[in-house]
Amino acid sequence: DAGITQSPRHKVTETGTPVTLRCHQTENHRYMYWYRQDPGHGLRLIHYSYGVKDTDKGEVSDGYSVSRSKTEDFLLTLESATSSQTSVYFCAIQRTGDVSSTPNEQFFGPGTRLTVL
């Protein structure tokens, strides 16, 4: 599982409240990602990070912000949650710089199921 944990695993919140999801890794990988998955869709990239304080937007970044103040943690924040953000959120890391690793091989966390009422 590449030492990836996500917290919380399940959350129910109300529209308009702020929500922060945490992704934690234990292997000090440089690249970390946040995806969302909705019925009928594959995973869609929200934001990603290529190092501490280095982040960039994915294809569905509106309404989300991220922060990475240390290598092991990548936080996803919904400033004001909306019902359209009800989804399953997956965090992933990518192993690079290791001769035995497969480029572009991403390892995913267990997911966080978020419901916005």
Next chain:
Amino acid sequence: DAKTTQPPSMDCAEGRAANLPCNHSTISGNEYVYWYRQIHSQGPQYIIHGLKNNETNEMASLIITEDRKSSTLILPHATLRDTAVYYCIVLNFGNEKLTFGTGTRLTIIP
């Protein structure tokens, strides 16, 4: 990155080979073909990747046509645990972002 087309669903009998096709007719010379799968409610899992030669690992084989416009993922002896959604992804080797389509939902029939 080139777009891919996969059938939305397939069935395969347990113990038989599962052959999952992927069309990527606009693939360019420096783009690789990657396969991931997602078992129900879990995060996706890397299976295999290739450029133009056929590849095999402990999980599967990847057959890429000579013109590279399509490929087939082969699970040689499918088991019930292979029931999952399989994603075919085409991207440049140095591209650090994966783009998932809707994949093929493979159901292994006992």
